[in-house]
Amino acid sequence: MSKLFRAVIMGPPGSGKGTISERIAHSFGLKHLSSGDFVRENIAAKTEAGVQAKTYIKKGLLVPDLVMTRLLLPRLEEMTKYSWLLDGFPRTLAQAEALNSACDLDVAINLNIPLETLKERLRHRWIHPPSGRVYNMCFNPPRVQGIDDITGEPLIQQEDDRPEALVARLRHYKDVAKPVIDFYKAKGILYTFSDTETDQIWPNISTLLSTKIPTIQSDARCASTH
Numbered sequence: 001m002s003k004l005f006r007a008v009i010m011g012p013p014g015s016g017k018g019t020i021s022e023r024i025a026h027s028f029g030l031k032h033l034s035s036g037d038f039v040r041e042n043i044a045a046k047t048e049a050g051v052q053a054k055t056y057i058k059k060g061l062l063v064p065d066l067v068m069t070r071l072l073l074p075r076l077e078e079m080t081k082y083s084w085l086l087d088g089f090p091r092t093l094a095q096a097e098a099l100n101s102a103c104d105l106d107v108a109i110n111l112n113i114p115l116e117t118l119k120e121r122l123r124h125r126w127i128h129p130p131s132g133r134v135y136n137m138c139f140n141p142p143r144v145q146g147i148d149d150i151t152g153e154p155l156i157q158q159e160d161d162r163p164e165a166l167v168a169r170l171r172h173y174k175d176v177a178k179p180v181i182d183f184y185k186a187k188g189i190l191y192t193f194s195d196t197e198t199d200q201i202w203p204n205i206s207t208l209l210s211t212k213i214p215t216i217q218s219d220a221r222c223a224s225t226h
């Protein structure tokens with residue numbers, strides 16, 4: 001039995017973190033921990049951190065580091081028996097440092113995707129807010145247009161996925177992510193993947209993880225995204 005495996009995945013909005021995380025979880029049997037899902041669960045359950053987080057998200061702002069870490073770190077403590085991949089956290093250096101005090105990471109995956117590609121993808125992104133399921137009208141369309149495959153409920157497009165909003169989001173992402181990327185680079189665990197297509201990146205990520213998680217059976221042929 002090998003030791004437990006811990007990874008994070010970083011990248012700008014639309015870079016494919018959610019899509020690739022699902023493939024990794026499916027192929028390598030890791031738990032996919034989405035910080036966005038944790039935030040939404042806490043908002044729905046009206047926890048103290050959830051109530052605080054909601055006031056920021058409503059204004060389109062990032063949740064402050066202290067609220068985010070208070071919400072997330074207890075969830076990680078519940079996962080001590082599992083290998084996991086954390087998606088959407090850390091976003092800032094303070095979050096990376098808090099995570100570093102809580103556990104040792106094996107790998108930080110960094111997705112580097114051209115701006116034009118991000119714009120194009122997010123223009124076609126539709127989501128099912130209650131579950132966080134993500135579709136793309138070209139790449140992985142729902143079976144019925146505008147309808148979630150599992151629940152039959154309507155899909156929506158997020159306001160901040162519009163191209164005009166994306167440029168500002170991306171600028172902000174670059175500013176806050178740079179120190180996090182440097183932090184993981186200095187630790188020698190940063191792996192950057194650059195391409196316009198998830199299907200091109202995926203085999204490289206799969207190969208990397210196969211060397212890092214040798215005892216878990218991988219299935220590089222998997223193409224399911226949800």
Ligand SMILES: Nc1ccn([C@@H]2O[C@H](COP(=O)(O)OP(=O)(O)OP(=O)(O)O)[C@@H](O)[C@H]2O)c(=O)n1
Binds near residue numbers: 037056061
């Ligand atoms: N470390 C984090 C993770 C999430 N959030 C907040 O929770 C929301 C939902 O997170 P996520 O599902 O990751 O959504 P997006 O920002 O839409 O991420 P992406 O477009 O990269 O998928 C974010 O918008 C942000 O307000 C945050 O502030 N800090």
Ligand SMILES: Nc1nc2c(ncn2[C@@H]2O[C@H](COP(=O)(O)OP(=O)(O)O)[C@@H](O)[C@H]2O)c(=O)[nH]1
Binds near residue numbers: 012014140197
């Ligand atoms: N056209 C295309 N769309 C993709 C590709 N990879 C992911 N997507 C879609 O692009 C959008 C953003 O991907 P997502 O996984 O949500 O990225 P995240 O914001 O980083 O979590 C979603 O609608 C995905 O279905 C790809 O290689 N090509």
